[in-house]
Amino acid sequence: MRTAYSVETVRTAERELMDRLPDGVLMQRAAAGLAAACADLLRRRGRVYGARVVLLVGSGDNGGDALYAGARLARRGAGVTAVLLAAGRAHEGGLAALSGAGGRVVEHPSDTSAPFDVLAAADLVVDGITGIGGRGGLRPDAVPLARAVHESDAVVVAVDLPSGVEADSGEVVGEALRADVTLTFGTYKPAHLIDPAREYAGAVGLVDIGLGAVLPPVAELEALQHADVARLLPVPTGESDKYRRGVVGVVAGSARYPGAAVLAVAGALHGGAGAVRYVGPAGDAVIARFPETLVHAGPPAKAGRVQAWVVGPGLGEEPGVRDALASDVPVLVDADGLRGLNAKVVRARKAPTLLTPHAGEAAALLEVPREEVESARLTAVRELAARYGATVLLKGSTTLVADPDTALPVRVNPTGTPWLATAGSGDVLSGLTGSLLAAGLGARDAGSVGAYLHGLAARSAARGAPVSAEDVGAALRVAWRDVSEEA
Ligand SMILES: NC(=O)C1=CN([C@@H]2O[C@H](COP(=O)(O)OP(=O)(O)OC[C@H]3O[C@@H](n4cnc5c(N)ncnc54)[C@H](O)[C@@H]3O)[C@@H](O)[C@H]2O)[C@@H](O)CC1
Ligand SMILES: Nc1ncnc2c1ncn2[C@@H]1O[C@H](COP(=O)(O)OP(=O)(O)O)[C@@H](O)[C@H]1O
Ligand SMILES: [K+]
Numbered sequence: 001m002r003t004a005y006s007v008e009t010v011r012t013a014e015r016e017l018m019d020r021l022p023d024g025v026l027m028q029r030a031a032a033g034l035a036a037a038c039a040d041l042l043r044r045r046g047r048v049y050g051a052r053v054v055l056l057v058g059s060g061d062n063g064g065d066a067l068y069a070g071a072r073l074a075r076r077g078a079g080v081t082a083v084l085l086a087a088g089r090a091h092e093g094g095l096a097a098l099s100g101a102g103g104r105v106v107e108h109p110s111d112t113s114a115p116f117d118v119l120a121a122a123d124l125v126v127d128g129i130t131g132i133g134g135r136g137g138l139r140p141d142a143v144p145l146a147r148a149v150h151e152s153d154a155v156v157v158a159v160d161l162p163s164g165v166e167a168d169s170g171e172v173v174g175e176a177l178r179a180d181v182t183l184t185f186g187t188y189k190p191a192h193l194i195d196p197a198r199e200y201a202g203a204v205g206l207v208d209i210g211l212g213a214v215l216p217p218v219a220e221l222e223a224l225q226h227a228d229v230a231r232l233l234p235v236p237t238g239e240s241d242k243y244r245r246g247v248v249g250v251v252a253g254s255a256r257y258p259g260a261a262v263l264a265v266a267g268a269l270h271g272g273a274g275a276v277r278y279v280g281p282a283g284d285a286v287i288a289r290f291p292e293t294l295v296h297a298g299p300p301a302k303a304g305r306v307q308a309w310v311v312g313p314g315l316g317e318e319p320g321v322r323d324a325l326a327s328d329v330p331v332l333v334d335a336d337g338l339r340g341l342n343a344k345v346v347r348a349r350k351a352p353t354l355l356t357p358h359a360g361e362a363a364a365l366l367e368v369p370r371e372e373v374e375s376a377r378l379t380a381v382r383e384l385a386a387r388y389g390a391t392v393l394l395k396g397s398t399t400l401v402a403d404p405d406t407a408l409p410v411r412v413n414p415t416g417t418p419w420l421a422t423a424g425s426g427d428v429l430s431g432l433t434g435s436l437l438a439a440g441l442g443a444r445d446a447g448s449v450g451a452y453l454h455g456l457a458a459r460s461a462a463r464g465a466p467v468s469a470e471d472v473g474a475a476l477r478v479a480w481r482d483v484s485e486e487a
Contacts, residue, residue: 005189010132021210029185030159030160038069038126042073042123051078052118054082057094061091062163063091063129064091065131065160067097070082081105085142119145124154124157127157134161134167136174137164155181156177161189161191162179162201181203182203187211195398221409223412225414233449233483234272245439246307246308246439248437251280251300251310252278253318255316258285262285263313264428265289268432268434271435271438277294283296299319301327310434312334313336331354332354334355338355341365354392356393356429358426359380362380362384382402398413401447420458420467424469427469428472436450457476461475
């Protein structure tokens with residue numbers, strides 16, 4: 001499991017750790033890790049000796065890290081120039097270390113083109129403008145420097161965070177530095193895992209500075225890995241039969257969208273339930289593709305016992321949502337099922353409810369513009385979970401799963417690929433996840449395991465080329481096997 005902590009939690013932990021250690025030790029640990037990673041990158045492109053390194057240095061400790069790392073690189077023969085964005089407020093010890101090691105310093109803004117000249121010739125740029133103390137995006141002074149960095153051929157290494165991103169939410173307000181690699185210290189922060197900030201960070205490396213010992217046991221965010229998912233997968237035993245493995249009911253599709261029913265059933269057949277019961281008008285299309293499905297014209301209340309319902313994909317105006325919500329089993333509500341969803345009804349349910357909106361559907365439920373959800377995904381998913389008293393899986397470039405119990409970390413899905421942005425792939429996800437619910441997983445686990453397998457399946461089906469939702473459904477078995485082999 002990878003975890004991320006908020007700035008407030010990190011600062012508290014850092015204070016506790018600093019009290020136990022001599023002054024400056026944490027910064028030296030950070031700078032040593034940073035310098036080692038930069039040296040590695042330089043060696044891959046040539047060598048450290050003689051390489052041209054530029055440090056962008058802000059007024060805080062983030063700039064301090066950059067300066068001390070720069071001093072280490074200068075001692076190994078690199079030509080290091082620090083561009084000070086707040087001359088007079090740059091970290092004093094770091095500045096002294098850099099000049100002691102033979103590094104140069106230029107100021108920005110200045111009357112000369114020196115900062116831009118050194119950036120144009122750089123092999124590697126270290127972004128130490130702001131870290132966890134940064135607020136409100138890059139300031140106007142820094143914007144032309146960021147643009148010059150993006151135009152140069154240099155490899156860009158961000159210190160702790162790409163400057164300009166919001167550490168706790170992953171929001172990007174205005175411009176931010178785009179890094180190839182980000183080295184963070186002690187723990188990931190939400191911005192390393194959530195888009196849009198995650199995109200700006202590039203490949204993220206974690207430098208151990210000893211913080212693990214003082215961080216609280218429960219993080220703000222967590223990302224499952226293969227071994228975590230393997231532990232959660234439902235596996236039949238000698239005593240299993242199809243009913244004990246769970247029956248998932250799928251209420252999906254309409255005369256207009258029969259395909260959504262087929263895709264949701266495809267997902268459900270690969271989610272671990274022992275049987276899939278399809279309820280709705282697309283029974284013929286479903287049977288033609290998946291003869292193992294039990295079909296019923298409806299309504300859901302008359303279709304027979306299930307251990308979980310999936311309701312909504314391609315449903316159009318078809319009824320069914322109310323029946324499913326009135327049941328005493330877990331219900332996953334997706335797509336058309338989310339339209340006009342009544343928060344009171346959902347809150348009153350005794351069994352778990354899992355809502356799976358994309359950004360547009362989430363925006364409609366929250367009555368805000370879609371862009372607001374896309375730029376502040378963490379806030380949106382938490383808000384929806386609180387309003388509906390339900391588990392919410394917010395789909396998109398970063399899929400998040402929030403539990404109504406705010407003490408539990410929000411789960412962030414690390415798998416997936418932009419190729420998943422294809423019609424019908426969400427239908428496969430809802431069938432798959434509903435099947436996991438029927439097989440006995442809790443809503444938060446079902447949502448995060450479903451998203452994980454779905455993303456892995458898409459990656460293995462795509463391998464760099466477009467995929468259809470059907471391809472994703474067919475690759476779910478491969479994803480399941482990949483994950484179980486880790487167990
Ligand atoms: N606290 C610790 O124990 C450690 C901190 N470390 C480093 O220290 C960083 C945090 O240092 P600070 O708290 O000094 O904060 P930062 O260095 O992130 O930035 C704070 C400074 O930047 C200014 N600032 C804020 N927003 C800005 C913006 N948008 N544009 C330009 N300037 C802006 C503020 O006025 C303040 O002076 C971490 O990100 C990490 O790099 C590491 O050395 C590891 C140990
Ligand atoms: N840019 C993206 N990067 C990665 N995954 C994405 C991206 N955009 C969408 N997805 C994923 O693709 C799926 C699309 O689902 P959805 O929006 O419901 O589409 P549909 O309704 O056509 O099935 C979701 O699993 C979502 O997380
Ligand atoms: K930075």
